[in-house]
Amino acid sequence: MLVASRNAKKLRELQRVLDRAGIDGIELVGLDTVPPYPEAPETGETFEANAGAKARDGAAATGMPCVADDSGLEVDALRGMPGVLSARWSGRHGDDEANTALLLGQMQDVPDERRGAAFVSACALVVPSDDGFVTTVVRGEWRGSIVREPRGENGFGYDPVFRPEGEERTAAELSAEEKDAQSHRGRALAQLVPALAALAASA
Template sequence: MRQVVLATHNPHKVEEFQAIVAATRPDLEVVGYDGPEPVEDGTSFAENALIKARAAAAHTGLPALADDSGICVDVLGGSPGVFSAYWAGHAKDAAANLNLLLDQLSDIADPHRSAQFVSTIALVVPAAGAAEAFEHVVEGVWPGRLAKAARGAGGFGYDPIFVPDEQPTALERSVGEWTAQEKNEASHRARAFRALAPLLAAL
């Protein structure tokens, strides 16, 4: 089985990526990254994803995937965006991030609570022999809106307040109320990975 390293120390992301990858490439094993974290000083999801993938590929010698993702709220001009993980400070406190965002939107009516999860995935294949290093970036967007209160115990991050557009209006479940399989089939990461899958065929 061929290994590909995912440039994250977040075990939830490793599990989620393994499930997504297994649907089309069961011969690939996604392994977590145990090296030093690079400074993510990019100003876009794509820049940060490449920074992480390059670091993981250089440290391990393996093909590396890196996801930089976040929630983009229209009424906030696309924020938190690349600052989603640090919205309430550098402690990366997911509950604090979620509660701060809810508080900032507390007076915003439903028609103006549109948002989208965005995932940018970078693939970096290190140079081997005569072959040059290869880099590619894809993006997945999952449109929806933000609920006024967290619902459900599933998922992580902002999942409990994100209500995807593509579901029956009568249900309107937050992603925190979805099963892992439902999320892995429809999420922003799944959408980005589908765009990346043809490139993985070369691994």
């Protein structure tokens, strides 16, 4: 199964979901291991639209089942932004430090009680079929708040400034296992387990 990502951490996260669910018979491969194909730009207005487009592109290009996610941070005080623009909030795609610095600057005068936020992940599974494609799209959310300074070395993106509800630590201070159990992507991927189990059973 193709994972439409070059992020090795996402492949490992999905592998841990499969292992916990006892699903065998699915080998995960990333974009780095398949021939390059045209990837549509992420122009959807929702995480679900972007995830679905990425998964359809991957399945159409390779003929393999494809899972893709689109995720980001929705900040209450910024009316849900950066949202789908999370990875390029500072203007440069994937510049985690610049994105985080811009967010903290925009939040500088926001009091603690109004710093609520949620990580959101939409995951899409697209399976080629005789009639075209079978698509499953799910959504996971992880509520928390934005701290004032980055803390922690684990994770990526906005993890160092996101403190989950009920936690004193940021997402970047959690272990991989702790994050899997709580995170937006973990919650979304868990909802894909029935479809993934059916896929493995039919392989």
